[in-house]
Amino acid sequence: MRKHAERKPRSLMGRLWRWHTKFCPGWKGYQKQITAGEDGESVTLGERTLRLRRAPVEQIIQLRHDVIITGTDRTTDAFDDDTSPTTRHYGAFDGDQCVGCLSLMLTQEGGNSSWRLRGMATPLEMRGQGVGRALIDYVQRDLANTSSVQALWCSARLGAVAFYEKVGWQREGDEYDVPGVGMHVKMIAGEES
Numbered sequence: 031m032r033k034h035a036e037r038k039p040r041s042l043m044g045r046l047w048r049w050h051t052k053f054c055p056g057w058k059g060y061q062k063q064i065t066a067g068e069d070g071e072s073v074t075l076g077e078r079t080l081r082l083r084r085a086p087v088e089q090i091i092q093l094r095h096d097v098i099i100t101g102t103d104r105t106t107d108a109f110d111d112d113t114s115p116t117t118r119h120y121g122a123f124d125g126d127q128c129v130g131c132l133s134l135m136l137t138q139e140g141g142n143s144s145w146r147l148r149g150m151a152t153p154l155e156m157r158g159q160g161v162g163r164a165l166i167d168y169v170q171r172d173l174a175n176t177s178s179v180q181a182l183w184c185s186a187r188l189g190a191v192a193f194y195e196k197v198g199w200q201r202e203g204d205e206y207d208v209p210g211v212g213m214h215v216k217m218i219a220g221e222e223s
C-alpha cells in the first residue's frame with residue numbers, strides 16, 4: 031500500500047494510506063525503530079565509523095540549519111512537506127552527532143512520481159572525506175530496496191554541481207536563480223552505483 035501511495039500520492043489509496051499513518055500502530059512502531067537507529071548501514075571513512083540511516087527530522091535539522099539555511103534569506107529551517115508521511119530524512123551519524131544529512135520529498139510531474147532531494151549537507155570540517163558520497167549511495171540503495179519510485183533529482187546550488195557530477199548525476203536544463211539563495215540547476219541521479 032505504501033509503495034502504491036508513493037507512486038500515486040493523490041490516488042484514493044494514497045490518501046487512505048496517509049490517513050492511516052496518523053493512528054496505525056505498525057507505522058508508529060516503524061517510526062520508533064527509525065528513531066532508535068536500528069535501521070541503516072555502517073561505513074568506515076578514515077578513522078571514523080559512521081551510521082547511515084533514516085532519521086527523524088529533529089536529528090538532522092541542526093546541520094541543515096548550519097549549512098543550508100544560514101547565510102540565505104530563508105526565515106525557517108523547515109521545508110514544505112518535512113512532516114509529510116511520505117517524506118524521508120537521512121543522516122550520517124558519528125555516535126549521536128549528525129555529520130551528513132539530506133531529505134527526500136515525493137513529487138509529481140505529468141503523472142510521474144519522483145523523489146526530490148533537498149538539504150544535502152556535511153559540516154565544513156568534514157568535507158571531501160566521502161560522507162556525502164556514502165550518504166547518496168546509501169539512499170539510492172535504500173530506494174532500490176524499499177520504494178517503487180527510483181527517479182531522484184535535486185535543484186543544485188552551482189557550488190555543489192561538481193559534487194553531484196562526481197556521484198554520477200547529470201545536469202538538466204538551464205541554470206536559474208532562486209531568490210535569496212543563488213543560482214541553481216536541476217540535476218538528475220544516475221543509476222545506483
Ligand SMILES: CC(C)(COP(=O)(O)OP(=O)(O)OC[C@H]1O[C@@H](n2cnc3c(N)ncnc32)[C@H](O)[C@@H]1OP(=O)(O)O)[C@@H](O)C(=O)NCCC(=O)NCCS
Pocket residue numbers: 097098149150151152153156157158159160161162163164184185186187189190191192193196197
Ligand atoms: C555538497 C556537499 C554535501 C558534499 O559533501 P562531501 O561530504 O564533501 O562530499 P564527498 O567528500 O563525498 O565528495 C565526493 C566527491 O565530490 C567532490 N566534491 C565534494 N564537494 C564538492 C564541491 N563543492 N565542488 C567540487 N567537488 C566536490 C569531492 O572532492 C569528492 O571527489 P573524489 O571522489 O574525487 O574524491 C558538501 O560540500 C556541502 O555540505 N556543501 C555545502 C552545502 C551544499 O552546497 N549542499 C548542496 C545543496 S544543493
